[in-house]
């Protein structure tokens with residue numbers, strides 16, 4: 001069984017290889033996706049380290065002049081996907097790309113690769129360092145608007161948690177552009193529509209893209225005047241963790257000159273985390289920046305405070321209570337949305353399913369912060385759900401059924417790097 005699953009995982013990554021980069025899955029997502037590629041590199045590194053570094057190098061090849069690394073890199077158009085490059089109408093380093101970013105896990109993945117490598121591979125981290133630093137800086141400058149101490153987003157796709165009910169406040173507050181040209185969704189031709197976002201949500205997603213395009217992807221205009229602006233604990237915690245990991249890499253590389261800047265980001269990130277604390281439910285929650293309103297559900301992003309190493313003892317205890325309460329209601333934890341909250345749907349994308357990359361980060365944080373039982377439970381839950389259903393994009397946390405994309409690259413990668421039998425468990429710090 002182990003041997004077969006290891007072989008299947010490697011075969012998926014090889015099948016999804018498009019020559020130096022790996023697509024998440026054929027047809028549904030036929031390009032290079034930013035955070036997918038980073039997690040994919042973890043898996044590839046278990047059998048081909050050269051190819052793992054190449055995955056990350058191809059990601060940073062598409063870095064925009066301002067430092068942003070886009071969420072999708074369209075090296076070649078593909079009629080199977082909407083919205084493709086003709087809708088985004090922008091590029092990064094001359095390569096067609098989307099105009100928004102994605103959770104900046106890159107520095108953390110680079111640190112992991114270095115820690116598991118022969119010393120000679122530190123040079124590979126050295127060649128990625130400048131790009132990674134510039135991308136971390138981009139988040140600090142372009143996604144922390146005046147008056148908001150936390151990392152924000154202008155599009156749910158940037159957070160990676162597309163249709164999580166967390167975004168409902170901002171989505172309800174905006175209108176669909178009356179001049180939105182008609183379009184044809186492709187995702188619902190490749191996946192069960194009942195597991196994908198609604199048409200109403202898509203109209204708003206595309207309205208946000210149109211706004212960016214109409215304003216030449218000027219990020220300041222999009223943040224200050226765009227249709228949507230919400231602060232996300234997911235982006236914030238992942239960015240803060242990446243700042244800490246980048247600092248460690250800088251020390252290894254002897255880049256002392258950048259330490260004061262990175263330290264200032266870490267300090268701001270720790271202080272900014274308070275912005276997300278919602279007393280009403282005693283958890284870190286998404287917030288609409290313009291109205292200050294909190295989302296009121298516990299998501300898998302709320303659980304990332306351990307990964308970022310933030311919060312008072314009381315805040316950590318409350319977060320743990322939520323995680324343990326939710327674990328009693330699911331067979332395979334941690335779901336993307338609280339099963340007791342409104343709008344929970346166990347198979348609809350980010351309204352409930354379990355996501356392997358989120359659980360990897362949550363588990364890593366829990367292990368490091370001295371909660372090994374829960375950390376290991378998450379790892380074994382992912383192992384069991386993959387054994388039950390295979391390498392799906394995400395999983396129903398109650399039944400374990402696989403949802404949406406099949407032969408999914410990051411699920412295969414995290415099996416090899418973390419959840420599978422031969423994979424190394426995360427060690428507590």
Ligand code: DGY
Nearest residue numbers: 071082083157162187
């Ligand atoms: C999609 O196409 O559903 C993606 O999540 C956008 O990044």
